Amino acid sequence: MEANTLTSTCSAVSFDIYETFASFMKDEEISAPLAAILALTKLIELSGAGTMFELVKALNDGAEALKASNSNPISLNAGCELFIAFVTLLPHDSASFSDLKLELVRQGQKYAAEALTYRDKIANLALGFIKDDSVILTHSYSRVVMKTLLRAHERKRISVYVTEARPRGLGLRTYEELTAAGIPCTVVLDSAVSYVMDKVDFVLVGSEAVVESGGLINAVGSNQIAIIAQAANIPFYALAESYKFHRLFPLSQDDLPTHKPNILSFPLSAAGNVATPPSTGTIKPAPERGSNDKVRQMTAEQIACNPGVDYTRPDLITLVFSDVGSLTPEGVSQYLVGMFAG
Amino acid sequence: MATDTSSIPNQRVVETLASRLRRRQVVGSHETALETVLVLRQVISKARFSNIDQLVEIIRSVGRKLVEAQPKEHTVGNTVRKVLHHIREEYHTASQGTAVVSTSNNTLSIARFVLQGQPRKQNIPQKGTLNESHGTLKENNPDDPDAFARTLKPVLMEAIQDVLDELETVYDNISKNAKDHIHSDEIILTIGKSSTVEAFLKAAAAYRKYTVIIADTAPSYSGHDMAQSLSSAGISTVLVPDSSIYALMSRINKVIIGAHAILANGGMFAITGSLLAATAARAHSTPVVVCAGQFKLTPQWNLYHEYGALDFADPSSVLGFEEGNLVDKVDVINPYYDFVRPELIDAFITNDGDHPPSSVYRLIKEAYDDEDYEL
Numbered sequence: 189m190e191a192n193t194l195t196s197t198c199s200a201v202s203f204d205i206y207e208t209f210a211s212f213m214k215d216e217e218i219s220a221p222l223a224a225i226l227a228l229t230k231l232i233e234l235s236g237a238g239t240m241f242e243l244v245k246a247l248n249d250g251a252e253a254l255k256a257s258n259s260n261p262i263s264l265n266a267g268c269e270l271f272i273a274f275v276t277l278l279p280h281d282s283a284s285f286s287d288l289k290l291e292l293v294r295q296g297q298k299y300a301a302e303a304l305t306y307r308d309k310i311a312n313l314a315l316g317f318i319k320d321d322s323v324i325l326t327h328s329y330s331r332v333v334m335k336t337l338l339r340a341h342e343r344k345r346i347s348v349y350v351t352e353a354r355p356r357g358l359g360l361r362t363y364e365e366l367t368a369a370g371i372p373c374t375v376v377l378d379s380a381v382s383y384v385m386d387k388v389d390f391v392l393v394g395s396e397a398v399v400e401s402g403g404l405i406n407a408v409g410s411n412q413i414a415i416i417a418q419a420a421n422i423p424f425y426a427l428a429e430s431y432k433f434h435r436l437f438p439l440s441q442d443d444l445p446t447h448k449p450n451i452l453s454f455p456l457s458a459a460g461n462v463a464t465p466p467s468t469g470t471i472k473p474a475p476e477r478g479s480n481d482k483v484r485q486m487t488a489e490q491i492a493c494n495p496g497v498d499y500t501r502p503d504l505i506t507l508v509f510s511d512v513g514s515l516t517p518e519g520v521s522q523y524l525v526g527m528f529a530g
Numbered sequence: 531m532a533t534d535t536s537s538i539p540n541q542r543v544v545e546t547l548a549s550r551l552r553r554r555q556v557v558g559s560h561e562t563a564l565e566t567v568l569v570l571r572q573v574i575s576k577a578r579f580s581n582i583d584q585l586v587e588i589i590r591s592v593g594r595k596l597v598e599a600q601p602k603e604h605t606v607g608n609t610v611r612k613v614l615h616h617i618r619e620e621y622h623t624a625s626q627g628t629a630v631v632s633t634s635n636n637t638l639s640i641a642r643f644v645l646q647g648q649p650r651k652q653n654i655p656q657k658g659t660l661n662e663s664h665g666t667l668k669e670n671n672p673d674d675p676d677a678f679a680r681t682l683k684p685v686l687m688e689a690i691q692d693v694l695d696e697l698e699t700v701y702d703n704i705s706k707n708a709k710d711h712i713h714s715d716e717i718i719l720t721i722g723k724s725s726t727v728e729a730f731l732k733a734a735a736a737y738r739k740y741t742v743i744i745a746d747t748a749p750s751y752s753g754h755d756m757a758q759s760l761s762s763a764g765i766s767t768v769l770v771p772d773s774s775i776y777a778l779m780s781r782i783n784k785v786i787i788g789a790h791a792i793l794a795n796g797g798m799f800a801i802t803g804s805l806l807a808a809t810a811a812r813a814h815s816t817p818v819v820v821c822a823g824q825f826k827l828t829p830q831w832n833l834y835h836e837y838g839a840l841d842f843a844d845p846s847s848v849l850g851f852e853e854g855n856l857v858d859k860v861d862v863i864n865p866y867y868d869f870v871r872p873e874l875i876d877a878f879i880t881n882d883g884d885h886p887p888s889s890v891y892r893l894i895k896e897a898y899d900d901e902d903y904e905l
Contacts, residue, residue: 317832507795507831513900514831516795518888 205231205250206257209264219331221267221431222300224254228271229296232289239285247272260446260496262405263396266434271296273528306429306511311336314392314427314509320344322389325381325417328353328407329361330394332427337392338369347372349384353407355491381413385420395428398510399436400524402502402517404428405444408495414504423506430512433524438499451495540573544592551600559790560725563605563697563825566596570613571690580678582621589614593905602841604791604799604828607905609693611898612825616689618899624685696881700823701726703881705733711819711879714738716783719775719811721745722801723752724788726821728759730879731786735765743768743782745775747803749847749864772803776810785811789822789878794831794894796872796887798822799839805868808875817876824880829894829903840865 208230212223231250237243251268255261275292282288310332318324318340326333326348340346348366352375353359359375366373376384391413397405404410404426417424438444502517509515512523547569550556556565573592579585593610600606704726712718712734720727720742731742742765747753753769761767770778785807789798798820811818845862872887885893 514794516888516891519891522892 205253209254217304217331218300219429220264221270222303224251224264224267225271225296225431226300227254228268229293232296233293235289237289243289244272244276247275260396262434262436262445262497263432265445266397266432269435270431270433270527277528303429303431306431307332307335308339309511310427310429310509311339313514314425315340315343317390317425317507318344318346319389322346323349323387325349325351325376325384325388325391325413326362327351327359327391327393327410327413328356329358330427332429333392333394334362334365336427337366337371341369341371347374349374349376349388351376351378351381351409351413353409354378355486355494356407358407378409378412381409382416382420385416385422388417388422390423390425391417392425392427395426395432396497397432397434397436398426398428398508398520399434399438399499400521401437402505402508402520403438404500404502404505404508405434405436405438405497406500408498411441411498411500411504414500418504424504426500426505426508428508428510430510430523433510433520433527435524435528441495441499444495444497444499446495446497450493452493540576540592543569543572544595548595548599551596551603551606554600556603558725559603559605559826560697560700560823562600562603563609563823564694566606566609567613567690567694567697569596570610571687571694574686574690575683578676578679580676582618585617585679585682586614589617590902590905597905602839604830605825608825608828608898609697610905611829611902612693613690614902615897615899616693617686620685620689621682624682697823697825700825700881701729704821704823704879705729707879707884708734709737711786712738712740712784714740716740717743717781719743719745719778719782719785719807720756721753721772721775721787721803721807722747722750723756723759724801724821726823727786727788728756730821731760731765732763735763739766741766741768743770743778745770745772745803745807747801748772750801750843750866752801772806775803775807776813779810779814779816782811782814782816785816785818787818787820789820789826790867791828792820792822792826792878792890794827794829794891796875796890798870798875799867800870802865802868805870805874808870812874818874819877819879820875821879824882824893824897827890827894827897829898840867840869842866 205227209223209227212218212226213220218226228247228250231246232243235243235246237246247268251265251272254264254268258264274295282291314336318336322340322344324337324346326337328351337346337348348362348371350359350362350366350373363373363375393404393406393410393413395404395406399405404414406426414424436443436445441447502520505517507514508517508520515523547556547565550565551562556562570589570592573588574585577585577588579588589610593607593614596610597607708730712731716738718731718740720731721744734740742760744753744757744760744767746769748771757767757769787800787804787807789800792798800820808818810816843864843866845864848864849856849860849862851857872890875887878885878887878890880893882893
């Protein structure tokens, strides 16, 4: 990639930022934004930039490269922007430029280490809202939500409904982990959320990013659950670490950076959905095995035409729990303005 | 610790207030707030401490004791937090002038960068002139352990006086703009007897001619006292039973009620009947305005989950004990407070300006320090 060669010309050693990012991501505990921050600190370490201008340019190029290489860049975008804003907006004083670089690298690594404690902080905060005998609905798989539920299970009785979260089926992973911990758990079809909503005390979801409007970007299906929760007057809580605060302001689902024109578009030819580039010309119908009342499955091409994340409006969210405290959705924009507008 | 020996006279003052709170001899947000400040003033004037942490610990332990005595009176905790906030502010301004100040921790860190976004009263160096006479603040001086206390105490006393002044002028400040909120020939609905609302309505009556409809507010019937008080001030008053609140709502221009405590999410605890009035008002798109002093702002988010937070009163006023054959068959409860959701409230009129429920969390961040949320 062009951006990658640019970073490699800046340093003597060839440095592929995406490889670094991927290697950091291998650690289960580290989420995408933190891995992005660590990858950027590695970039600074290996960078031969002599002035602040060059360094910031290299960081921006690195961030672009990361974004371009990932199909869901929203959360790692948040991490990149936070780090770059920290580098540019905060006044630094150091003896020399190389000292400054060392300091920045140290700060980045220190933050990543500290950020791993944020999930505990959030779990403790959310604990006060979980009453004994609560029935909780959650969506897909989220490390923060898992921590919170396991922490709650130590002191109180809870039962959990988890949605299947098609097409990746991560809800089943939540189901396995909760059952292994002894928490009564049932998997709910994505389409059965409104059926089960009356039985639920509150909804708890994780997040990919919390945006400037106070809204939430999370695995597809979260918006549906939030709308149903509001209709049933059930609180909807989102758990988000502060490095996931992102300066986007989507007004509709189409404004998300993950939205591609082919997502949920109608087929151009009579033959069916034209999928994204790596596909054959016509779709192959699902193999018909016998009678018509067999369970049918979507094809991979059909699934590829569906979104992976969606946007939930702030008026549907009751509270956002973060390591900086409990925030109303309006409070989130306060933080973002404070961070990025200096 | 040096504090133990001198804490005995303090203990008596604190214990007296704690037992009065426990026995409900001190009732009402304003009363409890005033009493708490006076006790804290006595505690601080007699306290011995050689650094700021000891002082904070003393005040925190007093606060804990008082809050435990009467957890339903949230203003006790709020006042303690407010005093702590003022003390820290004074301490920081005073220690600003010295070189001993430990700003050695590198403020350069990403986590602190994120926290920059936190709404906080920015360091306004307006108190600088006050502290020039203090010179250096000697903390933890082994030869003269009281030096620190001596230099800081006068400043602290002033800070506490500020808090006291704020509490005493609450009603005046809230009623300042009353005439702008009420227009001539309006019909206002209120419930219960709130001194804040009373002062507010009386102040407006000096400028405008309007009618007030007061609901009974059974079973305490505090509406009756309110009606008497308002009518003796010359306001045209109508007393109605609670059941007719919804029926009359179409004729009502504004609902003005008081609050017992305001939570961080913008919701509030108010006397029973407030939720009824607020919901009826929402159905008719009538504005609901709450008059409350800032000392009622509580930095807690989820008190409404605690069923006990509703503060249950004597059930005999609902169903008397003389109803012999019913008493053991029927479970009678008499909740004193209602929780009103932030969506049902349009504005809070406080002594520090008018605010919508969505910015209450910001007021709380500015008034109290994060470390004090758990006393």
